[in-house]
Amino acid sequence: MALFPKLELRQSQSLVMTPQLMQAIKLLQMSNVDLTAYVEAELERNPLLERTGDTGEDRGGEDGGQEDRGGDFDPAGDSEAVPGDLVEVTRGEDVAAISDSLDTDFDNVYDAETPTTGPAASRDAGGDASGESGGNTGGDIGGAPGGWSTVRGDRRSGDGEGDFLEQTVAGEASLHDHLADQLAMAVSDPTRRLIGRHLIDLVDENGYLSEPPAETAERLGVPLADIEAVLATLQTFDPPGVCARDLADCLAIQLRERDRYDPAMQALVENLELLARRDLAALRKVCGVDDEDLIDMIAEIRRLDPKPGQAFGSEPVQPVVPDVFVRPRPDGTWHVELNSDTLPRVLLDQSYYATVSGGARSDTDRAYLSDCLQQANWLIRSLDQRARTILKVATEIIRQQDAFLAKGVRYLRPLNLRTVADAIQMHESTVSRVTANKFMATPRGIFELKYFFTAAIAATEGGEAHSAEAVRHRIKDLIDAEAADAILSDDAIVGILRGQGIDIARRTVAKYREWLKIPSSVQRRREKRAGL
Template identity: 35%
Template structure:
């Protein structure tokens, strides 16, 4: 076989990931809040962009991704590229932070009581040290002898101060373990039943495993009485400092709103917070000015191309999200009419084929975005789930089956809870054909314990 060199012409097609395309993909993935921040940054770095406060209809928004001869364009068409949004009145803008106040921490709450209790400066100093050593759950993790060593004080005095702090509010605070925490709460509630103290002191692991017959046998009482005691123990607070812990409230702003008007559902992309962008007229005039050099022309062309592509990408994002939600609405109409049990199986591929885009585009358009509907707020990903085909040929989404399982467990006889096999048989009566293992998997997803742990004596 002879080998040699040669020149050959060949035509191929390949996707080149240009900076503009990367930006369009990035914008599609943004939530409305992320898009708002991104636009603020673009307004800072691109001088030809500005926010249009006036309410105007959509511009042409049909700029090609290729380079544009802006001189010719400005001469022929002086209309502005724009994206329609409603500009918010900053003065009337509502902020949750403006009506919330700083919450008191656990340490501040305890120190207030400490300063009212201890008159002796030495005891007050010990109390402050103990309070500052508590973890976020209200437990004392340092040994008393270590505290005594640091403060150069007798360990018995440390213990006396600790006893006083353990009577502070919240009940059970400054305990060194779970048993002590629960016992402090029982004493604070002035519980007289010694069997309750016995179970807390010696059988907490058995309580967690719901081994009520074993506890009843060891203590010598009825299983029903043990269950009643355990029900009471579970009302106690295992983490006294929990109510003082910082709670991060993540407010969800829906990206799409579905409203029912009469018998029809109307879809609206919620972009009211996104600024309306236009291209500044003074830069267009500057481009047409006779006094200009090549560097200025190149700079303006680059910035104008960038601005036009940004506006187009924002509009494409809006249209893609709208098309995806419209497709979801069409396929899941029974869900919106009758509730969660009527959610149908649906894949990204189905929606992608209907709106004629790639699956990855649908995935990006739905990730991290929420829709407000007449029956609640849902993440768009919620509507995409696998499912099974029923005996009658009807399809059931996994989320729908979970709701059926939840209802079956809620309606069961607590003294004779249903096994996974019996739940599967009840689902079969409804026309849903799934195995016992699948029932167990869905039950675990719902955090429902097995039948042996759901039994009431």
């Protein structure tokens, strides 16, 4: 068989990840904060991009009023088409601030040595999303869709005199500065003052020393007795309990200040692991007190602060700003719209491009302007596509979880990415990117979009499956309603749920109970009997 060269023309299809496609995918999975930072960087880099004003009086002149992107969800039909071809929404003020309630249970006190950070926003399925606008001397307060209040500062005219003091925010004193000020007044010896300053630098945000005194003494080359003496002085500073070695030391310092550190209380503080397990019988034996005295001692422990340093210089919790608003309509349907305050507003300055392109003389200048024009067009199109996709996914989620909005978390349906992707004719990966770091404000609270995607738990008689989140809610309701003389074991909870048509295993109940941070039936029985 002879070998010879020849030319052939073949036609094939392939998916190529162009830079523009990569940019669109990157923008799709960004949160509103990351998106704002990205667009700000593009505005600085690309001279053809222009940030439009809040009043809509931009150089384009005719696009300022297009800010409402919404669709009505009707259970009997499809959502409305998204109007407009260009995303023109402005970054605005925070719409809602969700504050987390502090749990006073001793589990949190005992876990203070290994603190964890909580979510910025709590998901309260039974919460009320409506609010009332209060007075504000700095501007007007207007009601946002669904009852949320939006605060807007007024634009003052004139030369701005007299506004400086009102716009100046005093800096918050840090814990280290607060301790250093007290050290300067309490210690006069220069050597001990240097040791004290070094120990203050070792205090973490919770108020605990991050290094044992022996290691500090070895590194500084001073006797351990000097370190202990200075540390004893620091432990008398405000706030009480600061500069402690561990949780037991922190509680002991506060009890000494209250003159409550007697031998019985000392034994209790030295056996916090028994208190964490609710082993009251062992605690009574160790402390040598009766039930009444032990309950009083535990109540005294609960009134202490396990993290005294967090009152100073802590980072403010950033409120969650929803990307989508959902509000009911008079006819029983739901109106879904984008939150225009979470997206930046950018336009392409065509007049500036025409001016500078006419004066470009070199090929390098023309290539640079052409690249800037292409990048600006792709950014605007990517922002528009991102807004359309978010609204489309959110509308389908509301369609699937209509019963949850109307009746509560018990009616949350099992949902996965494939179901939503097939309904809106998109790929699962696209839906996954859309639901990442996006939040939805509903009449029942603010939820991350991923909250609505839960696993399915089969029904006992082949009926409709139950959502895992709804089952967890039922388990919590059952445990909250149990009496002191009728504590429900995991097996008993399984029997009740199966009687309600939920086919669930005991290990699944135990897993959900631990996820809810609910102790076992033995520990709950001890708490109920002790009145904790």
